Amino acid sequence: MQEIVLTGVSKGFGKQLLLSLSEKYFIHALTRSPEDISFAVELEQQNKIKLYYADLASINEVDAFCDQVLANSNQLLGIINNAGRRFRSSIDTIEYSDLCSLFDVNIHAPFFIIKNLLPLLKKNKYSRIINISSIVGYRGFDDLSGYGMTKGAINSMTKCLASELAEHQVTVNAILPGFCETSYADKFKSNLPLYESTIIRTPLKRWGADTELNGIVEFLLSTHSSYMTGSLITMMVAGLQYDS
Numbered sequence: 001m002q003e004i005v006l007t008g009v010s011k012g013f014g015k016q017l018l019l020s021l022s023e024k025y026f027i028h029a030l031t032r033s034p035e036d037i038s039f040a041v042e043l044e045q046q047n048k049i050k051l052y053y054a055d056l057a058s059i060n061e062v063d064a065f066c067d068q069v070l071a072n073s074n075q076l077l078g079i080i081n082n083a084g085r086r087f088r089s090s091i092d093t094i095e096y097s098d099l100c101s102l103f104d105v106n107i108h109a110p111f112f113i114i115k116n117l118l119p120l121l122k123k124n125k126y127s128r129i130i131n132i133s134s135i136v137g138y139r140g141f142d143d144l145s146g147y148g149m150t151k152g153a154i155n156s157m158t159k160c161l162a163s164e165l166a167e168h169q170v171t172v173n174a175i176l177p178g179f180c181e182t183s184y185a186d187k188f189k190s191n192l193p194l195y196e197s198t199i200i201r202t203p204l205k206r207w208g209a210d211t212e213l214n215g216i217v218e219f220l221l222s223t224h225s226s227y228m229t230g231s232l233i234t235m236m237v238a239g240l241q242y243d244s
Contacts, residue, residue: 008083056109066116076120078128081110106150162230171229
């Protein structure tokens with residue numbers, strides 16, 4: 001069975017990807033802590049996944065996670081960098097430490113996971129890297145400058161690595177979800193004017209489900225996407241109606 005690495009599996013997109021992809025692939029699944037992941041423990045008991053625990057804000061823990069994967073795997077089909085930190089703050093109130101934390105989790109960790117595990121990707125005839133970015137890295141939104149910078153960096157990293165790794169038949173693509181029913185949804189919806197503004201600006205007039213990534217990721221992992229690399233795939237917000 002082909003093996004992939006998936007980070008951020010405890011909730012939202014990561015949880016749904018884990019449940020879906022573990023039917024076809026063996027998953028090296030990373031989460032920050034063993035809390036609230038009974039569903040993943042069951043999958044591990046069925047030998048469908050291997051669970052790992054690491055705080056991606058720590059480069060030492062990132063390296064330790066990669067060392068464990070290198071010890072447990074001979075080759076990888078792909079890496080899905082899904083884990084991330086979302087942080088809302090105006091430029092007036094954001095602190096340097098906030099930015100450091102955002103960049104550590106959202107850009108430094110994915111970069112060094114790719115770097116450290118690249119030898120396993122190169123062993124295949126073809127391999128896939130999929131970075132979960134955000135529409136915020138593509139369009140501007142109030143109070144999300146820090147978060148948006150990290151997602152813009154992910155987009156740039158995706159394009160650069162797509163060019164650099166093409167000779168090894170490693171494709172690199174990013175998915176940019178719009179507003180979806182993930183872990184931040186309830187808190188977001190508590191601010192009714194803000195929530196309603198997203199509905200107005202979204203052509204389909206609704207938020208996406210937390211399963212929306214599954215089909216796109218399955219396509220990107222497959223041979224059907226063999227000529228596709230360096231792409232930034234925007235989800236559900238093409239033609240976003242946004243007054244600027």
